[in-house]
Amino acid sequence: MGNGLLLLNSAVLNDLEAIRSFTNDQIKSLDISELDTYDILLATTEAVTNILLHGYQNQPGWIEIEIRTQDNLVTILIRDKAPSFDPTQVPPPALEIPLEERPLGRMGVYLIKQCMDKMLHRDLPTGGNELTLVKKYVSNYV
Numbered sequence: 001m002g003n004g005l006l007l008l009n010s011a012v013l014n015d016l017e018a019i020r021s022f023t024n025d026q027i028k029s030l031d032i033s034e035l036d037t038y039d040i041l042l043a044t045t046e047a048v049t050n051i052l053l054h055g056y057q058n059q060p061g062w063i064e065i066e067i068r069t070q071d072n073l074v075t076i077l078i079r080d081k082a083p084s085f086d087p088t089q090v091p092p093p094a095l096e097i098p099l100e101e102r103p104l105g106r107m108g109v110y111l112i113k114q115c116m117d118k119m120l121h122r123d124l125p126t127g128g129n130e131l132t133l134v135k136k137y138v139s140n141y142v
Contacts, residue, residue: 061082073134117134
């Protein structure tokens, strides 16, 4: 079982590599399969990107990422102080419509849902959001 915490007081898009590196460092000791590692990194990066672009309107903002590991579960808690937004309520994109005819966007939340086993949202009592992403991983030792 492990826990890690990353706090960025004024996160910007240039911090995404540091966030990916932190996430990867936290899970690499678990010997997670390459596919599950990719899914976790993609989902975390996409969630933080959405917070920075949409929640903070591309301005620096406070972000806290906590990673918990226990048994074969990785839980990522992403907290921010952006206006309340529940991505679990975003409808899926209309994949049956040709790409060139679809409205721009809406794929990020869909990707997160595809990569992770569970996505939960709650408004923080002090304002802001907490997004919880859970992935049951496959160990390379199996």
